[in-house]
Amino acid sequence: MQSHNTILVLDFGSQYTQLIARKIREQNVxxxxxxxxxxxxxxxxxxxxxxxxxxxxxxxxxxxxxxxxSEIFQLNIPILGICYGMQLITLNYKGKVEPAKNREYGKxxxxxxxxxxxxxxxxxxxxxxxxxxxxITKIPEGFSVDSKTENSPICSISNSEKKIYALQFHxxxxxxxxxxxxxxxxxxxxxxxxxxxxxxxxxxxxxxxIREKVKDAKVLCALSGGVDSxxxxxxxxxxxxxNLTCVHVDNxxxxxxxxxxxxxxxxxxxxxxxIHIDASxxxxxxxxxxxxxxxKRKIIGNTFIExxxxxxxxxxNTDFLVQGTLYPDVIESxxxxxxxxxxxxxxxxxxxxxxxxxxxxxPFRELFKDEVRExxxxxxxxxxxxxxxxxxxxxxAVRVLGEITxxxxxxxxxVDKIFIDELKKFDLYYKIWQAFAVLLPVQSVGVMGxxxxxxSVVVLRAVTSSDGMTADWYKFDNDFLEHVSNKIxxxxxxxxxxxxxxxxxxxxxxxxx
Ligand code: XMP
Numbered sequence: 001m002q003s004h005n006t007i008l009v010l011d012f013g014s015q016y017t018q019l020i021a022r023k024i025r026e027q028n029v030x031x032x033x034x035x036x037x038x039x040x041x042x043x044x045x046x047x048x049x050x051x052x053x054x055x056x057x058x059x060x061x062x063x064x065x066x067x068x069x070s071e072i073f074q075l076n077i078p079i080l081g082i083c084y085g086m087q088l089i090t091l092n093y094k095g096k097v098e099p100a101k102n103r104e105y106g107k108x109x110x111x112x113x114x115x116x117x118x119x120x121x122x123x124x125x126x127x128x129x130x131x132x133x134x135x136i137t138k139i140p141e142g143f144s145v146d147s148k149t150e151n152s153p154i155c156s157i158s159n160s161e162k163k164i165y166a167l168q169f170h171x172x173x174x175x176x177x178x179x180x181x182x183x184x185x186x187x188x189x190x191x192x193x194x195x196x197x198x199x200x201x202x203x204x205x206x207x208x209x210i211r212e213k214v215k216d217a218k219v220l221c222a223l224s225g226g227v228d229s230x231x232x233x234x235x236x237x238x239x240x241x242x243n244l245t246c247v248h249v250d251n252x253x254x255x256x257x258x259x260x261x262x263x264x265x266x267x268x269x270x271x272x273x274x275i276h277i278d279a280s281x282x283x284x285x286x287x288x289x290x291x292x293x294x295x296k297r298k299i300i301g302n303t304f305i306e307x308x309x310x311x312x313x314x315x316x317n318t319d320f321l322v323q324g325t326l327y328p329d330v331i332e333s334x335x336x337x338x339x340x341x342x343x344x345x346x347x348x349x350x351x352x353x354x355x356x357x358x359x360x361x362x363p364f365r366e367l368f369k370d371e372v373r374e375x376x377x378x379x380x381x382x383x384x385x386x387x388x389x390x391x392x393x394x395x396x397a398v399r400v401l402g403e404i405t406x407x408x409x410x411x412x413x414x415v416d417k418i419f420i421d422e423l424k425k426f427d428l429y430y431k432i433w434q435a436f437a438v439l440l441p442v443q444s445v446g447v448m449g450x451x452x453x454x455x456s457v458v459v460l461r462a463v464t465s466s467d468g469m470t471a472d473w474y475k476f477d478n479d480f481l482e483h484v485s486n487k488i489x490x491x492x493x494x495x496x497x498x499x500x501x502x503x504x505x506x507x508x509x510x511x512x513x
Contacts, residue, residue, distance in 0.1 A: 005193040006030045008048035010038065012056030012066050012084045018327045020052055020082070020172040022368055023180070028195035029187050033366065036066045043072065050078045050191035053085025055170065059134050060087035061097050078163035078190045080118075083132055086157070086166035093159075095140030103133040107175060108149040110156075118158055118165045119146055120185050126177040128155070128169035136168075163190055199374040203235065206363045210239040217319040219361065220312050221246045222304075223274065225254075225262030226391050228324025228364060231376035235363055236322050237272055238379065244322075245273045245315050249307050251300065252280025253395030255420075256413040265385060279307045284406060291402040291441075293513035300394045309356055321358040325365055326372065328467050368467050389434040390468060398513040402441035407494075408456075412439045414492045415458045422484050423462075432474050435462035438501075438512045446496030455496040458488065463510055471505040 007024050011017045011033050024031035032046065036056075043051070051072065058065040070092050073079065081089040087097045110128045112119055128149065136154045139145060143157040143164075158165045165186065171179035187193045221233045223246040236244045246266070250259035263276045286299050312318060364372050369390065376386040392398055396416075400408045415437040423429040438459040446453040460481075465471035485498040501508075 005196055006032060006046065006048050007050045007052060007187065007191065007193065008043065008046055009033045009052045009054055010036050010068065010085075012036045012054050012058075014055035014057070014082075014084065016082075016170055016172055017054045018366060018368075020054060021366065022371070023172045023183055024187065025197060025371070027180075027184060027187055028197045029193045030197040030201070036068055040069050040071055040075075044075070048077060049193050050080065050186060052186075053079065053081040053088055055083030055085065055131070058084070059097070059099065060084060060091055061134075073162070073164065078186070079165070080186050081164075081166040082170060082172070083168060086136070086168055087134060089164060089166045090136050090138075090140045090157075093140030093142060094138075095136055095143070096138035097134050098137045100133055100135045102151070104130045104151050106130060108151065108155075108169065110147050110149055110169070112147050114144060114146045114158075116146055116158055116160060117189050118167075118182060118185050119156070120189065121181040122178040127175060128171075128177070128179075129173045129175040130169050132168060165190070199371065199378055202371075203238070203375060203378060206235055207239040210236065210361060210363065213361065214240055214243070214320055217243065218315060218317050219244050219320040219322055220315065220318050220358070221322045222308060223248045223262070223266070224391075224393070225258065225265075225385075226324070227369065227376060227386060227388060228326055228372055230262075230266075230324075230381055230385055231372050231379060232322050232324035232363060233266075233272060234270065234376070234379040234381060236361070237270065242273070245275065245312075245318075247275045247277065247308055247311050249304060250276070250278045250280055251283040251304065251395060252409070253283060253300070253397045255391070255396070256417045265382065269380070269382065275311055277307060277311055279303070282307065284404065284409075287397060287404045289403060293398060296397050296404070296513070297394050300397055304393075305355055312356065319359060320361050321356070322361040322363070324372070325362045327364075327366055327368055328469050370466065387430055389429075389432070389436070392511055398511050399436060399438045401438060401512060408439055411456060411492060411494050412437060412458070415439070415488050415495060418488050418491060419460055419484055422480075422487065426480060428474075428476070428480070431464075432462045433465040433468070433471065434510060435460070435474070437461070444497045448496065453496045456494050457497040457499060458495055459499050459501050459512070460484065461501040461510070461512075463505070465505075465510070468510065469505075471510050473502045473504055476500070 007029055009017060009021050009031055017033060021031040021033050073092060090097055107127050108130050109125050112124045143159045145154050146158050147155045149155045152168050156167045170176055171182040219236055219240060221236060221244060223229050223233050233246050248263055263274060266272050266274055283303050286303050290296055373386050396409055396412055397404055400412055419437050423435055440457045442457055443454050444457050462474040463471040464474055481500055488498050489495055
């Protein structure tokens with residue numbers, strides 16, 4: 001079912017474009033993202049109820065900066081320009097944009113001049129989030145200035161008659177106090193959208209487009225058992241049934257008994273074809289003697305490809321590979337472009353498809369984790385699986401710091417199990433985005449009974465987050481930390497010290513490697 005309440009976001013390269021689309025979906029309105037150079041013909045075909053021009057890293061007056069067909073302003077479709085989008089609107093209506101003496105980043109307080117339809121319910125002096133290096137120095141023709149801040153005398157402008165609005169700040173980010181109100185004003189009062197978009201619509205649309213793309217071909221799914229690959233497998237299964245084969249590779253780097261639990265759950269609850277491969281010895285052998293984190297990731301990625309390829313050779317006529325890539329994986333792995341730098345290699349984004357000559361299906365590429373969880377719930381994935389903490393592709397390999405051995409892995413698995421079990425017992429597990437233990441490559445002195453010990457140190461890490469891109473450490477009660485620490489040291493041979501990680505992301509990352 002196609003919703004007729006669609007907002008088109010034209011992307012000029014802002015790091016916030018996906019966030020705009022997501023904030024619209026949160027209001028139960030369908031949003032689609034297209035590149036800025038999308039033709040006018042295509043835009044008309046899409047029949048959007050409103051168009052948002054995103055921000056972008058360049059300045060609209062620069063040569064070769066991304067532009068749009070000015071006829072877009074004649075379509076009689078309401079338009080909201082954000083940051084760079086505001087500059088385009090300004091230039092189109094004979095206003096002027098110039099570089100600012102001081103770039104403006106961060107919080108500012110908005111002073112409302114005209115409380116019109118786009119600023120309805122926005123509190124005077126509320127916080128807005130700025131991120132720009134240009135100013136409008138001449139108001140475009142036919143527009144009025146609706147608000148200002150201390151450093152931006154022209155903070156938002158509008159032409160109510162033409163239904164064109166522009167903001168210098170970002171309404172989509174959480175720091176803009178009344179950003180949600182602004183988007184609601186645009187969606188419901190100005191574009192007259194109805195809030196009829198739900199995750200169930202997403203499933204229907206995705207099923208249709210997967211069927212159209214795949215037809216009768218066979219599709220492979222690398223099923224790790226994490227939320228993303230599990231939900232992707234179920235979605236594909238709904239779309240193409242028998243033509244999907246899932247391959248679950250036990251790399252020996254998963255949590256204690258995890259691999260068996262995953263396969264059992266799918267076999268018991270769903271009619272999926274699953275091939276279960278135990279390749280743990282192969283992985284451990286290749287990793288022996290390696291301690292550099294990026295090397296470990298590469299070895300794991302490559303070994304995974306080899307194992308997966310060998311197995312999939314047995315399934316003829318395969319054309320597609322499905323991956324549960326999420327939007328944050330896409331940007332954290334991007335190595336080009338102005339908006340994002342490579343932070344770590346996330347192995348689920350590259351490798352396999354090129355080597356195996358497979359086409360990729362990535363149904364969640366524009367979604368965030370909590371949206372995928374909602375979809376998983378609707379597809380019948382058990383609660384425990386839907387709401388499990390994220391787990392990195394390279395698994396415990398990036399949590400045994402330095403060289404990996406079977407003995408170290410076994411210590412970490414025991415510690416990790418105690419930590420996770422106690423979180424569940426104390427009703428803390430679901431309050432936390434991600435929790436795990438890390439085994440440090442250092443030994444420390446302790447005393448047990450009358451004897452001196454010289455054993456391993458483990459770190460406990462627990463963070464809250466909404467998408468893994470930023471995170472804060474979880475504030476446990478001291479009693480809980482004491483209880484877990486005692487239990488670990490008492491029950492896991494080889495560990496005599498437990499520490500708790502109190503760093504947030506940024507500047508740290510969630511994982512230690
Ligand atoms: P960092 O450590 O970069 O992690 O703050 C952000 C989120 O991504 C997960 N992560 C990975 N996931 N392959 C994955 O599939 C990887 O190589 C990888 N590295 C980190 C991490 O657990 C957290 O949820």
